[in-house]
Amino acid sequence: MPEFVSTRKASGQAHYVSILRRYVLPSLGSKRLKDIGYTDLQQLVREKEAEGYMPQTLRHIKNCCSAVLRHAIERTGDYIGPNPARGVLLPEMRRKPKHSLTWGQAQALLPELRSPVREMARMAILCGLNVAEMTALRWGRTNLTDDDWMQVDGEPLEPRCAAIVENLYKRKFGTVKHGARNRIVPLPGRVMAELIALKSRGHHTEPDDLVFCSRTGHHVTISNFTNRVLKPAAERVGVPWLSWHQLRHSHATLAQEVGLPLLETMANMGHTNPSQTIHYS
Numbered sequence: 001m002p003e004f005v006s007t008r009k010a011s012g013q014a015h016y017v018s019i020l021r022r023y024v025l026p027s028l029g030s031k032r033l034k035d036i037g038y039t040d041l042q043q044l045v046r047e048k049e050a051e052g053y054m055p056q057t058l059r060h061i062k063n064c065c066s067a068v069l070r071h072a073i074e075r076t077g078d079y080i081g082p083n084p085a086r087g088v089l090l091p092e093m094r095r096k097p098k099h100s101l102t103w104g105q106a107q108a109l110l111p112e113l114r115s116p117v118r119e120m121a122r123m124a125i126l127c128g129l130n131v132a133e134m135t136a137l138r139w140g141r142t143n144l145t146d147d148d149w150m151q152v153d154g155e156p157l158e159p160r161c162a163a164i165v166e167n168l169y170k171r172k173f174g175t176v177k178h179g180a181r182n183r184i185v186p187l188p189g190r191v192m193a194e195l196i197a198l199k200s201r202g203h204h205t206e207p208d209d210l211v212f213c214s215r216t217g218h219h220v221t222i223s224n225f226t227n228r229v230l231k232p233a234a235e236r237v238g239v240p241w242l243s244w245h246q247l248r249h250s251h252a253t254l255a256q257e258v259g260l261p262l263l264e265t266m267a268n269m270g271h272t273n274p275s276q277t278i279h280y281s
Helices: 003-007 010-028 038-050 055-075 103-112 117-127 131-135 189-200 222-236 244-257 262-269 274-280
Strands: 150-152 155-157 161-164 166-169 172-175 183-186
Touching (some): 003 010, 010 166, 103 117, 103 222, 117 189, 183 262, 222 244, 262 274
Antiparallel strands (some): 166 172
């Protein structure tokens, strides 16, 4: 296991370990590192392609093997020669079609959702947050007042805004994906009203409590929200392709439709490159 894995965020560590355990070790785990060559790696990729895995997964497998072998080359005197993973050929990427809700579809969907999935979906559509950021949002980082500034982690937070500085991935709290994702997001009126109502009827409303939590105050299991609430509602209104990430696509698309400046949409989504935001719309 290369040392750099331990310095990654929890999500990066979990991803690397999953690829290693599920795909790499069952095929190559019995071999000595210095005996693994290009043929072994290309065969592994072809086997997984024949099993129906997507090109993106095959790329992750290749990158994982490359990292292990690069580690062996750099750290030991046993492994001699170039990294064999460099020559592995991958099939052409086939990107999934992008989808986005229209205003009509969004208006039909939201009443079909029960709380707190409804509040989360509206926040994703209108604010551009992803599901990991929403499930890690705490009351102490939301300013639900109209006029009063507040201090959040030593920084001022203006009224009607939320500070996005944390996410939740595979039941582990960590920092956001990258530096630009640390941001202040304005809360539109309907989002404000729903959050105020949610807080007023909740039992876990201390600053460190999660905005979207279980009945016991712990973090939610997002797969339950997705499979039991979001997906069934989406099918009822005729958008079976809907996912939390497609709600983020919807934010970029609808913001463009109403003429929100690109820089503001980028700021909402935590993007540093305009082409990234345009790709989402």
